[in-house]
Each structure stands twice: as structure tokens, then as C-alpha cells.
Amino acid sequence: xxxxxxxxxxxxxxxxxxxxxxxxxxxxxxxxxxxxxxxxxxxxxxxxxxxxxxxxxxxxxxxxxxxxxxxxxxxxxxxxxxxxxxxxxxxxxxxxxxxxxxxxxxxxxxxxxxxxxxxxxxxxxxxxxxxxxxxxxxxxxxxxxxxxxxxxxxxxxxxxxxxxxxxxxxxxxxxxxxxxxxxxxxxxxxxxxxxxxxxxxxxxxxxxxxxxxxxxxxxxxxxxxxxxxxxxxxxxxxxxxxxxxxxxxxxxxxxxxxxxxxxxxxxxxxxxxxxxxxxxxxxxxxxxxxxxxxxxxxxxxxxxxxxxxxxxxxxxxxxxxxxxxxxxxxxxxxxxxxxxxxxxxxxxxxxxxxxxxxxxxxxxxxxxxxxxxxxxxxxxxxxxxxxxxxxxxxxxxxxxxxxxxxxxxxxx
Amino acid sequence: xxxxxxxxxxxxxxxxxxxxxxxxxxxxxxxxxxxxxxxxxxxxxxxxxxxxxxxxxxxxxxxxxxxxxxxxxxxxxxxxxxxxxxxxxxxxxxxxxxxxxxxxxxxxxxxxxxxxxxxxxxxxxxxxxxxxxxxxxxxxxxxxxxxx
Numbered sequence: 001x002x003x004x005x006x007x008x009x010x011x012x013x014x015x016x017x018x019x020x021x022x023x024x025x026x027x028x029x030x031x032x033x034x035x036x037x038x039x040x041x042x043x044x045x046x047x048x049x050x051x052x053x054x055x056x057x058x059x060x061x062x063x064x065x066x067x068x069x070x071x072x073x074x075x076x077x078x079x080x081x082x083x084x085x086x087x088x089x090x091x092x093x094x095x096x097x098x099x100x101x102x103x104x105x106x107x108x109x110x111x112x113x114x115x116x117x118x119x120x121x122x123x124x125x126x127x128x129x130x131x132x133x134x135x136x137x138x139x140x141x142x143x144x145x146x147x148x149x150x151x152x153x154x155x156x157x158x159x160x161x162x163x164x165x166x167x168x169x170x171x172x173x174x175x176x177x178x179x180x181x182x183x184x185x186x187x188x189x190x191x192x193x194x195x196x197x198x199x200x201x202x203x204x205x206x207x208x209x210x211x212x213x214x215x216x217x218x219x220x221x222x223x224x225x226x227x228x229x230x231x232x233x234x235x236x237x238x239x240x241x242x243x244x245x246x247x248x249x250x251x252x253x254x255x256x257x258x259x260x261x262x263x264x265x266x267x268x269x270x271x272x273x274x275x276x277x278x279x280x281x282x283x284x285x286x287x288x289x290x291x292x293x294x295x296x297x298x299x300x301x302x303x304x305x306x307x308x309x310x311x312x313x314x315x316x317x318x319x320x321x322x323x324x325x326x327x328x329x330x331x332x333x334x335x336x337x338x339x340x341x342x343x344x345x346x347x348x349x350x351x352x353x354x355x356x357x358x359x360x361x362x363x364x365x366x367x368x369x370x371x372x373x374x375x376x377x378x379x380x381x382x383x384x385x386x387x388x389x390x391x392x393x394x395x396x397x398x399x400x401x402x403x404x405x406x407x408x409x410x411x412x
Numbered sequence: 413x414x415x416x417x418x419x420x421x422x423x424x425x426x427x428x429x430x431x432x433x434x435x436x437x438x439x440x441x442x443x444x445x446x447x448x449x450x451x452x453x454x455x456x457x458x459x460x461x462x463x464x465x466x467x468x469x470x471x472x473x474x475x476x477x478x479x480x481x482x483x484x485x486x487x488x489x490x491x492x493x494x495x496x497x498x499x500x501x502x503x504x505x506x507x508x509x510x511x512x513x514x515x516x517x518x519x520x521x522x523x524x525x526x527x528x529x530x531x532x533x534x535x536x537x538x539x540x541x542x543x544x545x546x547x548x549x550x551x552x553x554x555x556x557x558x559x560x
Contacts, residue, residue: 012479012511013477016479016482017462018464020456058513087475088479116478117482
């Protein structure tokens with residue numbers, strides 16, 4: 001594999017949406033380059049018969065022909081980015097089928113994305129970073145055991161978590177709401193060190209992840225500064241003890257949601273959702289506030305309720321909450337309202353994200369929101385499979401970072 | 413001389429035919445040329461920026477994909493400027509291609525709505541059809557000269 005990660009771009013509409021330079025910039029910033037697999041006119045003419053999908057748009061035919069060139073190994077490719085215009089139904093069909101086809105036949109890491117003219121390099125950065133990590137650092141990702149004394153810091157948008165691990169065991173944790181990135185990270189770090197009974201100087205390696213990973217990574221001179229898709233995948237399968245075979249990881253965060261297909265502990269297909277607050281942990285925080293309960297009490301309340309008794313007219317964080325308030329004023333029980341909120345969030349993730357990945361069992365729900373019992377329960381009802389919440393699931397990113405950073409001890 | 417819109421809007425063959433018969437072809441190449449030669453823009457390959465799909469809102473609503481609106485930012489003004497049009501349906505991509513079926517639908521509608529002299533042709537599949545195709549385009553362009 002070349003030093004620069006070569007990402008095949010299979011897209012329709014990116015240049016006319018004015019975002020091609022954003023895609024290129026996101027790739028460049030993670031040491032990758034976008035390449036367009038070579039095809040000729042004959043390849044495009046034959047592709048509908050060969051791939052079996054008939055479409056009206058010529059650029060989608062070109063996209064499919066380029067996808068086949070990737071599968072046929074015509075181009076030297078490390079990973080694949082599939083992008084089409086948001087709200088184009090024809091393109092969504094091609095995007096979905098092409099992603100499945102390439103992933104199943106080549107095993108190359110693939111991500112797909114539907115863009116608008118508002119898509120920026122920053123929006124794409126985490127996705128590109130995850131893609132290049134999967135392509136370039138498989139050796140790091142195959143690590144199954146944590147060794148030595150390491151710490152992981154997960155600087156999330158809502159909370160900052162830290163764990164200290166020694167020889168595959170968690171020996172200290174810290175958890176604080178995120179205010180200022182560095183201050184919160186330092187506080188969580190101190191909490192974890194104190195709980196573990198170790199000093200910072202004793203640590204052999206540190207890993208950071210989450211939104212504040214770069215800032216925190218610089219402050220703590222981290223050995224590993226890594227986006228949350230790969231780190232959370234590792235953390236999830238480690239904590240659930242499902243490192244071999246398939247798994248699906250669902251993480252509903254404060255600002256964005258992750259749905260990741262994992263095979264032998266390495267993420268393959270994934271989606272990151274972050275457009276709508278109605279599908280985030282924030283919606284549940286607001287619901288708890290409206291019900292006058294702590295967020296930590298919402299889960300127990302929700303499992304006693306029945307979501308079907310509440311009419312939710314909107315997924316929107318504003319109008320959805322309004323529906324819940326209206327139900328309460330009409331005499332609805334708080335537990336039914338709590339259950340309806342959990343169902344609403346789960347349903348959005350199910351409809352908008354889980355359709356984009358292969359849902360294979362075991363399904364692992366992680367992150368702080370997974371402790372709100374109504375959420376995994378609602379997801380079980382939607383998926384018709386058992387949903388597992390591993391122990392310490394709220395520390396998933398921090399555990400993944402501590403685990404992966406221990407790989408750097410050996411390298412030294 | 414009549415301003416004749418060609419569609420596919422990047423068809424060099426159609427633009428050349430229009431020019432040979434003394435008319436001014438309206439094609440997307442001119443728009444792109446202007447974009448890539450204008451100073452201060454750096455959005456390769458076509459120098460279409462995220463502002464273009466917003467300009468395209470003049471022709472298509474926000475729920476229409478950004479790629480359609482970005483194309484319309486280029487083609488829309490040409491439709492408005494056109495005094496006649498030659499449209500070829502289902503062309504081979506090498507003949508000219510805007511890439512997007514939804515854009516094709518919208519452009520075809522807007523051209524018809526202008527009620528300007530319009531020649532719509534199917535892309536020829538045989539040599540005889542190709543000869544007939546060229547003859548019909550030539551006759552149409554000549555008729556524009558005569559003000560028919």
C-alpha cells in the first residue's frame with residue numbers, strides 16, 4: 001500500500017454542487033487523495049447490464065462503472081467514498097447498492113454520504129479520518145488486549161470521559177460535563193488518575209478521541225489522537241467481549257450518532273448522523289427536564305411506559321417536545337411520554353442510519369445514552385433482535401482510546 | 413443571427429452546427445470558460461462554488477438536489493437568453509451529456525415553456541438516421557434565418 005491513502009471517489013453531482021474542493025481538502029487533511037477510477041465509454045454502456053441496475057442519469061452510470069473498476073481491481077485503491085446529492089432518490093438507490101456490492105466483494109472500507117452545497121471539509125473530516133485509519137492502520141485496529149498502564153480520554157460534545165487501564169482492566173474512571181474542552185479533559189483525567197491511584201508520569205501511553213481530541217491530544221502529548229468511529233468500535237467489542245466475527249455498534253451521542261458494522265473488531269461500513277437534534281441524546285435531556293426528572297432517571301421511567309399511547313407528530317426537537325408537552329397536558333402518564341421520547345430517537349436512527357449499514361448480531365448499544373434503558377428497548381422493538389449494552393458503555397470511547405494507545409507501548 | 417440553445421448544453425457537435433449556419437450557439441462551455449478564467453475563484457474542476465446551487469434556486473426549489481440546482485445556475489440563464497433551441501434526447505454520452513436525468517427533465521420543460529422555435533430530435537442510432545438528423549438540424553437552423 002502506498003504512503004498516501006488512495007480513496008476512490010464514486011460520486012454524482014459533487015462538482016455541480018460546488019463541493020469537490022471540500023472533499024479534496026478533507027482527504028488531504030488526513031493524508032489521503034481522491035482518485036477517479038479509469039473507465040471508458042464501453043464500460044459505461046455495459047454497466048447497467050453488468051451491475052443489473054437501470055438508471056436514467058448518465059453520471060450514475062459512470063459512478064457504477066467506476067465502482068466496477070474498483071471491484072475488478074483496475075485501480076490501486078485503499079478505500080472508497082461514495083457520494084451523491086441529498087434528496088435524489090435515484091442516486092440513493094445506486095449509492096446504497098454500490099456500497100454493499102463493493103464492501104461485500106472487496107472488503108475495502110467504504111463510506112457513503114449524501115451531500116448538499118453546505119457540505120464542508122469539516123463535516124467530512126471525521127469520516128475521511130476513519131476511512132484512512134481503516135485502510136492504513138489495520139495493524140493497530142486488530143489489537144484485542146490492552147497492555148501496560150494507559151489512559152484514554154473521550155472529549156465529547158456533551159461529556160468528557162476518561163479511563164485508566166492496566167493490563168486489560170479498567171482501574172479508574174472520570175466523567176464530567178463538557179464545558180471548556182481542556183478544563184473538562186483535565187478534570188476527567190484527574191478523576192480517573194485519582195480513582196486508579198496512579199500519577200500522570202507513570203502512564204505509558206495516552207489516547208484521545210471525540211470532538212476535542214486534537215486539543216486534548218496536544219495538551220496530554222497523546223500517542224494516539226483518533227476519531228471516534230474506529231475508537232468506539234474497538235471499545236464496544238472489547239467491553240462486550242465480541243472481538244471475533246460480526247457486530248453492529250450503535251452510539252447515540254449528544255451531537256451525532258454512529259452506526260457501525262464491525263468485523264473482527266475492525267469497522268467496515270459506517271454512518272455518522274448529525275443533522276437533526278431530534279435524533280440525539282439532547283432530545284432525551286430536554287424530555288427529562290420537561291418531566292422534571294434527572295436524565296439518569298429517565299431510563300427507568302421509560303421502560304414502565306408505552307410509547308404507542310403518545311401521538312408524536314414530529315421528529316423535530318422543538319415540535320417533538322411540543323407533542324410530548326401536549327400529551328402531558330392532555331393527561332398522559334410521564335412514563336408513556338418517556339417511552340415515546342426513546343422510541344422517537346430510536347426510530348429516527350433506525351430509519352435514517354441503520355438502513356445504511358448491514359445490521360448483524362450482536363447489536364451493541366454504547367455511549368452514555370445507552371444507559372437510558374428505554375432507548376435499547378425501543379431499538380430492540382424496531383430491529384427485532386436483542387440489543388446488548390456492555391458494562392461501562394458510557395466510557396466506550398475512552399476505553400477504545402486506552403486500548404488502542406497501548407499498541408504504541410509495544411512499538412517503542 | 414439567432415441565439416440558439418443547444419441541449420445537451422455541452423455538445424460540441426451541436427454548438428458547431430449552430431455556428432456553421434451563422435447563429436450564436438448558447439452552450440455551457442461559455443459559462444464554464446468564464447468561471448475558470450475569472451480571477452479569485454478556486455473550486456476545481458469547474459469552479460462551481462456552493463453559491464451556484466443557491467443561484468439555481470431561481471429555477472428549482474430547495475428540496476431539489478444541489479447537483480440539479482448547480483447545473484441550473486449554468487443552464488438557466490442560457491434558457492432565458494435563448495431565441496431558439498435544438499434538443500437531442502437520449503444522446504450517447506460522447507455526444508454531450510449533462511449527467512443528470514432530473515436536470516434534463518427540468519431543462520426540457522423550461523425550454524418548451526419559453527415557446528421559442530424548438531427542434532427536438534432523438535439521437536440517431538444508424539448512419540441513415542444520422543444523415544437525416546443533420547439534415548433536420550440544418551433545415552431548422554436555415555428556417556431561423558428566414559424568420560420562419
